[in-house]
Amino acid sequence: MSLRPPALAPSPRLRARRLGLFTQHEAIVLMRRDCHVCRSEGLSARARVLLTAGNREVYATLLQLDGDLIAHDEAALSEEAWRLLDVQPGDPIGVRHAPALESLSSVRRRIYGSRLDAPAMAAIVGDVAAGRYTDIHLAAFLTASSAMPLDEAETVALTQAMVDVGDRLTWDAPVVIDKHSIGGLPGNRTTPIVVAILTACGLMAPKTSSRAITSPAGTADTMETLAPVDLNLAAMRRVVEAEGGCLVWGGAVSLSPADDIFIRIERVLDVDTEGQLVASVLSKKIAAGSNHVVLDLPVGPTAKVRSEAAGQQLATRLTEVAARFGVKARCLLTDGSQPVGRGVGPALEAWDVLAVLQNLSDAPQDLRARACLLAGAALELAGAAVPGTGARLAEAVLADGRAWSKFQRICEAQGGMRTPPKAAVRSPILARRAGRVVLINNRQVATLAKLAGAPDRKAAGLTLEARLGDEVARGQPLLTVNAETSGELAYALDYATAHPDMIEIEA
Amino acid sequence: MSLRPPALAPSPRLRARRLGLFTQHEAIVLMRRDCHVCRSEGLSARARVLLTAGNREVYATLLQLDGDLIAHDEAALSEEAWRLLDVQPGDPIGVRHAPALESLSSVRRRIYGSRLDAPAMAAIVGDVAAGRYTDIHLAAFLTASSAMPLDEAETVALTQAMVDVGDRLTWDAPVVIDKHSIGGLPGNRTTPIVVAILTACGLMAPKTSSRAITSPAGTADTMETLAPVDLNLAAMRRVVEAEGGCLVWGGAVSLSPADDIFIRIERVLDVDTEGQLVASVLSKKIAAGSNHVVLDLPVGPTAKVRSEAAGQQLATRLTEVAARFGVKARCLLTDGSQPVGRGVGPALEAWDVLAVLQNLSDAPQDLRARACLLAGAALELAGAAVPGTGARLAEAVLADGRAWSKFQRICEAQGGMRTPPKAAVRSPILARRAGRVVLINNRQVATLAKLAGAPDRKAAGLTLEARLGDEVARGQPLLTVNAETSGELAYALDYATAHPDMIEIEA
Incomplete structure (x- = not known):
C-alpha cells in the first residue's frame, strides 16, 4: 500500500539543480536530509519518489545529504533524472512518495x-x-x-x-530481412558482410545493431570504426532509401526499450533463459519492421548454447514465436567451438571484415564461409535464391566485388567511410610447449580482449595466431594482445599468465 | 568472471572524503569520471568496486561525477562506506574492480x-x-x-x-526464555508486560527487540518512550544480571545481521515466505542465547497469517526447526481479527502497557488477556508453572503489582523511567452511519498511524474508540488520529477520508 496522500494537495516544490552525476540507468535525486520536503513528506534515504515538472513524471531514488553541498531548497538530479525530467536549472520540481505499482x-x-x-x-x-x-x-x-x-x-x-512499449519502424517493401547472432563467440562479425551481400542482391536490410554488452565488441562498435553509426531515424531512412540497407547503432531509435533494462539485470545475475532470450531477440526484430530473419546460433562447449539439443530446442521456440508475429525465421546452428576470424575487438574485427569484402588473399576464410552461409540462408528465405543455391550466390556477389562496392556506398551514405585505428602497443602470447591446439576458451579470450581495453578502446583486443587443430612449436605466438596504453597491455598479459589453458595444446 | 587483474599490482589510491551522504544500507563511493583511477581501471558508473584502507575492505557501488563538487584525487564516501572503512578525512583509499563472488x-x-x-x-x-x-x-x-x-x-x-555470521550471546542460567510475535497486528504490544511477568516469577528473559520495519511501532520504539533502549552488550548484561531481564533494542548487538539485510528486500517485494520467516525469527532467538521461546501467531483476514491451516503449518515448521537447535518452542495461534489494545503508535501503545501493568480500571482488557495467555504459556514451557495453570499465575503476578514493580526496576536499570509524550494535535474519525462494527482493516489502520507520523514521531498514531461487535451511533468517534504537526494530521485525515471502509459498519 502506498503512503502517498491520495488528495489533491499540491506536491512540495524544490529548485532543480544539475549535479553531473552518472548513475547508469537509475534516476537519482539528492536532497538535504533536513529540507522541508523530506521532513513534511517523511522521506528517508532510498525512498522511491515521484518527481514532477510540467506534465513530466519521473520515478527516482532519493539519497540524502547533510552539510552544504546543496541548498535546502534544491533537488539535485542525476544525469538520467535530468534528461527524463527535461528541466532547466532552477525550475520548480515537485517531490512526493512514489505511488504503489499495481x-x-x-x-x-x-x-x-x-x-x-x-x-x-x-x-x-x-x-x-x-x-x-x-x-x-x-x-x-x-x-x-x-x-x-x-x-x-x-x-x-x-x-x-x-x-x-517502444518505437516501431515500417518500410515500404514486401520483404524486410534481418540477420542476428545470439552471441557468445568472439570475432563473429559476419553482419557487415551479410548486409552488404543482401543489399547488393536488391533486398531491403535496415540493420540496427547494439554495442557490446558483455563481449569485447558489438557490431555497432566495429561498424563505428568504419563509418558513423549514431544516426537518428530520419537519417537512417535516407540511407535505407538510397542503398536498400544500413548498418547503424540501434540506440538512437527506441526499439524494445524494456529489453535494454532487462539485459542489464540479466548480465549482473548471469542468467539468460530461453523465454527472455526469445522475447529479447524477436521484439527488436519485430519493432524494426523485419518480416524475415536468419538467426545464427553458435554451439560449442564455451559458447552460449552448449549442446546441439539445446540449440534445436531454442531454434524451435524462436521459429514458433516469430511465426505468431508473421515473421519467417530460419535458425542455423553453427560451429561455436572457437572464435571466428583473426581479430577480437572493434577495429581488429573491422580489418577482418574489410579483408573478406576486398577478397584479400589473407582474409580469414572461416569468417568468409560463415558470412556466405548466413547470407545464403537469408537469400533463400527471402525468395531471392532457389533453395540450395543461396550460399553460392552470396559467394559470387562477394567474389566479384559487388558486396564491397555496396558496403562502401552504405558507409558513405552514413556519413563517410573511415579507416579503423591500429593499436599502439602489442605483445605476443607464446606457446609454452609444442603440440596441437585442442581447445580455445571463448570466454577467456573475450575477457582477455576486454582487459586490453575493448570495446571502449577501439584499437584494443587481440589477434589469434593459431586455430583448433593447428600444430604449433614451443615459443610460437598463439595470439597477439593489442592495446592503446602499456598499462592496459600489462593487465591483459597478467591475465593471460594466470590462465595458461586459454589455448590448450596437447603434445 | 572478474575483470580484476589477478596480479599483485598495488591498487590505485585516492584521498578519503566524507560526504554526509545517506544511502541507507548501500556503501557508495563518488569519484570524478575523469580521475586517474576511473580511467586506468576502466571503471564506469555503478561498477562494483572494492575499497581498501589499512586491512579493511568494503564492497561499494561507484557513482561518477563531472564538475568540481569533488577533486580528482578524492574518493567521496557515503556514511555507510565511511563507517565500514573507518577512515579519517584525507586517508589513502585503494579502489579496484570488486572480485567475482563464488x-x-x-x-x-x-x-x-x-x-x-x-x-x-x-x-x-x-x-x-x-x-x-x-x-x-x-x-x-x-x-x-x-x-x-x-x-x-x-x-x-x-x-x-x-x-x-553474527554475535552470539550466552547466559548463566539453565532456562533462558523469549517471546516473539510474528507481527501484522497493530497495537499488539504484549512484550513489555510478558517480560515483566516472567522476570517477576524469577525467569531469565533478556529481551532484544527491533524497531518498526513496516509497522507503526516496534517494541523498541514503544519501550524507548518508557526508558533508554540503546544499550550496548555490557550494559545489557548488567541489567539482566541485576533484574533477570531487559527490554532493549537489538540494534546495538549484532544478532543475525544478514536477517536485517534480507528483511529490507522482502519488505520492498512484499514477499515473506515460510522458510525465510522461520530462519529470520529463530536465528535471532538462537543468537540471543534463548533456549525456550513462545511464539504468537495472530490469525485473521487482514493479519500476516490468513488462515488456521496456514498458521498450523507455520507453527509445525517453527517448532521442528527450533528443536534442531535445542530450542523448545511453543506456538500460539491467536485472534488476529482486529488491533490489540487502544493505542497504535509508540507512545500510545506505551500508555496501554502502563495501564495494564498498573491495573487501571480503563486498561484494555484484550491486551491484558493476551499478555497473560502468552506469559502463561512461557511459564509452563519453562517449568515455572504446572501445565494448565500458567495464565492464572501470570494474572496473579500482574494483579498484585509484582509485574509493575519489576517493570519499573528494569526501566530504572536501563537508565531511568520516562513518561511517554502525548500528541499536540488530535482529531476524531466519526461513524458515517449507525450500526454494528463488522470489520477493522489492520493494514489500513497501520497505514493511517504511519501517515500520522508513527513511528518516527513518538506521540503520533491513533486511538481506537470502537471494537468488533460494538454498536455505534452515527457521528460517534470510531478512532482518534494523534499527530505532532497539523500537516501530518491532514495527511492522515485525507487517507481516512479516502478509505471509509477501514472500519466497516453494518446497519
Whole structure:
C-alpha cells in the first residue's frame, strides 16, 4: 500500500539543480536530509519518489545529504533524472512518495507460480520501460521467470509487450530481412558482410545493431570504426532509401526499450533463459519492421548454447514465436567451438571484415564461409535464391566485388567511410610447449580482449595466431594482445599468465 | 568472471572524503569520471568496486561525477562506506574492480531448481552479511527461495548460517526464555508486560527487540518512550544480571545481521515466505542465547497469517526447526481479527502497557488477556508453572503489582523511567452511519498511524474508540488520529477520508 496522500494537495516544490552525476540507468535525486520536503513528506534515504515538472513524471531514488553541498531548497538530479525530467536549472520540481505499482502484484503472483496473461505482462513491461521498477523488482521478475521458465504463451505475451512499449519502424517493401547472432563467440562479425551481400542482391536490410554488452565488441562498435553509426531515424531512412540497407547503432531509435533494462539485470545475475532470450531477440526484430530473419546460433562447449539439443530446442521456440508475429525465421546452428576470424575487438574485427569484402588473399576464410552461409540462408528465405543455391550466390556477389562496392556506398551514405585505428602497443602470447591446439576458451579470450581495453578502446583486443587443430612449436605466438596504453597491455598479459589453458595444446 | 587483474599490482589510491551522504544500507563511493583511477581501471558508473584502507575492505557501488563538487584525487564516501572503512578525512583509499563472488554460482543453481546444502548456504549468507551482494543478487536469492520454497534442510542450513555470521550471546542460567510475535497486528504490544511477568516469577528473559520495519511501532520504539533502549552488550548484561531481564533494542548487538539485510528486500517485494520467516525469527532467538521461546501467531483476514491451516503449518515448521537447535518452542495461534489494545503508535501503545501493568480500571482488557495467555504459556514451557495453570499465575503476578514493580526496576536499570509524550494535535474519525462494527482493516489502520507520523514521531498514531461487535451511533468517534504537526494530521485525515471502509459498519 502506498503512503502517498491520495488528495489533491499540491506536491512540495524544490529548485532543480544539475549535479553531473552518472548513475547508469537509475534516476537519482539528492536532497538535504533536513529540507522541508523530506521532513513534511517523511522521506528517508532510498525512498522511491515521484518527481514532477510540467506534465513530466519521473520515478527516482532519493539519497540524502547533510552539510552544504546543496541548498535546502534544491533537488539535485542525476544525469538520467535530468534528461527524463527535461528541466532547466532552477525550475520548480515537485517531490512526493512514489505511488504503489499495481503490476507488482502480478510479479508476486508469478513468484508463487501463477502464469501471467497478456494484460499482466503488458502492465509489467510498461512499468519497466517507464523506469518505475527498481533493481529489486527487476531481479525478482527475471528470477521468477527463470525459476519457472516462461511457457510459449507467456513468451509471446512478453514479446508483444516489449514491442508495444517502444518505437516501431515500417518500410515500404514486401520483404524486410534481418540477420542476428545470439552471441557468445568472439570475432563473429559476419553482419557487415551479410548486409552488404543482401543489399547488393536488391533486398531491403535496415540493420540496427547494439554495442557490446558483455563481449569485447558489438557490431555497432566495429561498424563505428568504419563509418558513423549514431544516426537518428530520419537519417537512417535516407540511407535505407538510397542503398536498400544500413548498418547503424540501434540506440538512437527506441526499439524494445524494456529489453535494454532487462539485459542489464540479466548480465549482473548471469542468467539468460530461453523465454527472455526469445522475447529479447524477436521484439527488436519485430519493432524494426523485419518480416524475415536468419538467426545464427553458435554451439560449442564455451559458447552460449552448449549442446546441439539445446540449440534445436531454442531454434524451435524462436521459429514458433516469430511465426505468431508473421515473421519467417530460419535458425542455423553453427560451429561455436572457437572464435571466428583473426581479430577480437572493434577495429581488429573491422580489418577482418574489410579483408573478406576486398577478397584479400589473407582474409580469414572461416569468417568468409560463415558470412556466405548466413547470407545464403537469408537469400533463400527471402525468395531471392532457389533453395540450395543461396550460399553460392552470396559467394559470387562477394567474389566479384559487388558486396564491397555496396558496403562502401552504405558507409558513405552514413556519413563517410573511415579507416579503423591500429593499436599502439602489442605483445605476443607464446606457446609454452609444442603440440596441437585442442581447445580455445571463448570466454577467456573475450575477457582477455576486454582487459586490453575493448570495446571502449577501439584499437584494443587481440589477434589469434593459431586455430583448433593447428600444430604449433614451443615459443610460437598463439595470439597477439593489442592495446592503446602499456598499462592496459600489462593487465591483459597478467591475465593471460594466470590462465595458461586459454589455448590448450596437447603434445 | 572478474575483470580484476589477478596480479599483485598495488591498487590505485585516492584521498578519503566524507560526504554526509545517506544511502541507507548501500556503501557508495563518488569519484570524478575523469580521475586517474576511473580511467586506468576502466571503471564506469555503478561498477562494483572494492575499497581498501589499512586491512579493511568494503564492497561499494561507484557513482561518477563531472564538475568540481569533488577533486580528482578524492574518493567521496557515503556514511555507510565511511563507517565500514573507518577512515579519517584525507586517508589513502585503494579502489579496484570488486572480485567475482563464488557464492553467486550457488544462487544461480538455486534459481534453476537445485537445492542448496549447508556450505553453499553459509557462503551466501557470509557474503550477504559482509555487504557484498547488491540488491539484484539479494532479490534473486529471495525470489528463488520463494518460487521454490526452502525445504526443512535448507531452512535449518539458512538458520545456522544466519546465526554463525553474527554475535552470539550466552547466559548463566539453565532456562533462558523469549517471546516473539510474528507481527501484522497493530497495537499488539504484549512484550513489555510478558517480560515483566516472567522476570517477576524469577525467569531469565533478556529481551532484544527491533524497531518498526513496516509497522507503526516496534517494541523498541514503544519501550524507548518508557526508558533508554540503546544499550550496548555490557550494559545489557548488567541489567539482566541485576533484574533477570531487559527490554532493549537489538540494534546495538549484532544478532543475525544478514536477517536485517534480507528483511529490507522482502519488505520492498512484499514477499515473506515460510522458510525465510522461520530462519529470520529463530536465528535471532538462537543468537540471543534463548533456549525456550513462545511464539504468537495472530490469525485473521487482514493479519500476516490468513488462515488456521496456514498458521498450523507455520507453527509445525517453527517448532521442528527450533528443536534442531535445542530450542523448545511453543506456538500460539491467536485472534488476529482486529488491533490489540487502544493505542497504535509508540507512545500510545506505551500508555496501554502502563495501564495494564498498573491495573487501571480503563486498561484494555484484550491486551491484558493476551499478555497473560502468552506469559502463561512461557511459564509452563519453562517449568515455572504446572501445565494448565500458567495464565492464572501470570494474572496473579500482574494483579498484585509484582509485574509493575519489576517493570519499573528494569526501566530504572536501563537508565531511568520516562513518561511517554502525548500528541499536540488530535482529531476524531466519526461513524458515517449507525450500526454494528463488522470489520477493522489492520493494514489500513497501520497505514493511517504511519501517515500520522508513527513511528518516527513518538506521540503520533491513533486511538481506537470502537471494537468488533460494538454498536455505534452515527457521528460517534470510531478512532482518534494523534499527530505532532497539523500537516501530518491532514495527511492522515485525507487517507481516512479516502478509505471509509477501514472500519466497516453494518446497519
